[in-house]
Amino acid sequence: MESQRSILIIGLLLVSFLLWIEYQEANAPQAIIPAEQTEQARSETEQSNETGFVPQADNDSLISPVNTDTSNKQRLINVTTDTLHLVIDTLGGDVISADLIKYPVTQGGDDAFQVFSNKAATLYIAQSGLIGKQGVDLSTGRANYNVPRETYVLSEGEEQIVVPLSTVTKEGIIVTKNFVFTRGSHAVEVSYTINNTTNSPAHVQQYAQLKQSLVEREGGSMFMPTYRGAAYGTLEDNYEKYKFPEFEDEKLNLATQGGWVAMLEHYFVSTWIAPKTGTNTLYSTISNNAAIIGYKGESLSIPAGETTTVSSTLYVGPKDQDTLAGLAKGLDLTVDYGILWWLSQPLFAMLKWIYDLVGNWGVAIIFITIIVKGAMYWLTKKQYESMAKMRALAPKLQQLKDRYGDDKQKMSKGMMDLYKKEKVNPMGGCFPMLLQMPIFMALYWVLLESVELRHADFALWITDLSIPDPWFVLPILTAASMFLLQRLQPMTIQDPMQQKIFKYMPVGMGVFFIFFPAGLVLYWLISNVITLVQAKIIYASMEKRGLKTK
Incomplete structure (x- = not known):
């Protein structure tokens, strides 16, 4: 479970870093x-x-x-x-x-x-x-x-x-x-x-x-x-x-x-x-x-x-x-749109189609996020089910560790046998996330590069989706939604450094989002809210089937 959590943390940090590097390379002044x-x-x-x-x-x-x-x-x-x-x-x-x-x-x-x-x-x-x-x-x-x-x-x-x-x-x-x-x-x-x-x-x-x-x-x-x-x-x-x-x-x-x-x-x-x-x-x-x-x-x-x-x-x-x-x-x-232009273009066509129906780019971003997250629900379900199964195996994994101590070879064989017996894929929680990344990145570039969002009004204080939120409300809400997502996934990491990184990640991402266009932050916020709702539904379904979720 710890290794899976570490991979998820590293994956999120890596995606954020790559997005930043690609944005800087694509837009930096020459x-x-x-x-x-x-x-x-x-x-x-x-x-x-x-x-x-x-x-x-x-x-x-x-x-x-x-x-x-x-x-x-x-x-x-x-x-x-x-x-x-x-x-x-x-x-x-x-x-x-x-x-x-x-x-x-x-x-x-x-x-x-x-x-x-x-x-x-x-x-x-x-x-x-x-x-x-x-x-x-x-x-x-x-x-x-x-x-x-x-x-x-x-x-x-x-x-x-x-x-x-x-x-x-x-x-x-x-x-x-x-x-x-x-x-x-x-x-x-x-x-x-x-x-x-x-x-x-x-x-x-x-x-x-x-x-x-x-x-x-x-x-x-x-x-x-x-x-x-x-x-x-x-x-x-x-x-x-x-x-x-x-x-x-x-x-x-x-x-x-x-x-x-x-x-x-x-x-x-x-x-x-x-x-x-x-x-x-x-x-x-x-x-x-x-x-x-x-x-x-x-x-x-x-x-x-x-x-x-x-x-x-x-x-x-x-x-x-x-x-x-x-x-x-x-x-x-x-x-x-970078190397994912073949994916970004149909996403933009969908976003524009939604805008033609609703007449507001902010509302269009909300709807396309709902559609994309809905289409990927089965991946999210697999991810959370896999993570829950891994949590349920945590006591048995600890028993293996106590039994074999520092014998890594026997420990590794015992873990593989346990995974096979319980029909659990230790990487099952990572693969769905990796499959979703190209879609998220493609939509990221759609919201960043499309001239249609320049000076596009949304609601209340958000009068331009192409510039940062002037009151920082969206970044704060996004950081809060990330914190709530963490609460749904009890921390089992033992390493103090990894615990600190995971604990303060919402704060770091909130600061990061202060400088990004409101349209992008709105997309991320809605995505997190939908994930929270989906996680609640998935966990409720698992508990009905007798699967441990905490």
Whole structure:
């Protein structure tokens, strides 16, 4: 019995430790540039904005100088829809600012969450363009577009607005870069119409990239840090996480059909989605203290006198799994549930289905916990029955110990014979718990990573399930429920150290839960309460059958 109890204690501590380590690894800030280098980084970043990194065309001989007239330099275009407020720079047609209108920074506030920013120390922008002999973007300069007006607003009743940027290359090729915004969407179609008015073929390649400063940012905390990193998807690998340190050590250079590249935060993502047809090359680099990840399309040959259109999709918004799955294969995996994603996704689908019925995420968490615990009742029953049988054998085990003393071989044989005679599996109480762990961990990541719980109201003082309980009520109740569970399982441990660990575990876990989102603690509390009820039912049933439970 003591060894079984020890295994249970160690198992619980190990699971808690692994959850903490995995959370820290998945969400810890990737601080690459020390704070003391911020001023230097700002200077270099401002310089990089003047020219910027642009990938080389496949055939270097195709590259030739372009018109880099800057008379229209940095004429900013403001675009407002029902979901986005974007600022586009006519120099390169870069998206240099993006606010998510429906996702305020503070709950109920009007301070929209900002994804993109062109501030030097927190640079994070989306760039795109054309390269090649007749391309308008080169490493020596960016295209300088003209635009009819500087403000675009999606009016009531409108479903789409188009923001056209245009320029003419020195050869006389007319390029129109269109940004197409759709009501209710965070996805923006970016297309290029290339009108070859010359007497010879034009050769161009489309590219798109995300650029983010590596200067350490403020925000987050020890227990709830803000994640910064990248990811990409190819035809062969639907989702690959790509941390900033890997940009320098392992530069990306992958050819794939379709594909996408992304920059990730806790609840939000920006991504360029390449055309699904043709072969694209995914790349990454570090330039002027900024991480860059992008894709480059195939080289296009446009016959003289003809017009060709190429396009890609920019998404900047929440990690909404249904939306992301519809945009590109594997993009929904940016909602990073870890190695148990295959289990977390159906659990999230169930949670969302329940929410659609009850209209409250806190109530949905309670119901899904009831469903999961109910489905695993037979495992809980086996666990408690096994533990009760082991307690009943405690006097006989003590007799064996008194009889054989320090003779471990005879003691071991006597115990095995006793287990066989009484039909008791000494590990029967551990296996059910081990089988339940993947489900608990999967649900843990669902509640931690799902943007739907951000600013989600529950009841009374719990107005945001994604932040810790401000009054610590849930952590205290959870610790109390763990204490009551202990009372149902009389302590038979003889080792003083193990006794102390087991005795004070509820207190330690209560302190631990103070720093975790209220939604997670609510789930754990309800799980404990259900376990208490199930234990009472199981023990009552066992006593009716004449089995000793205490």
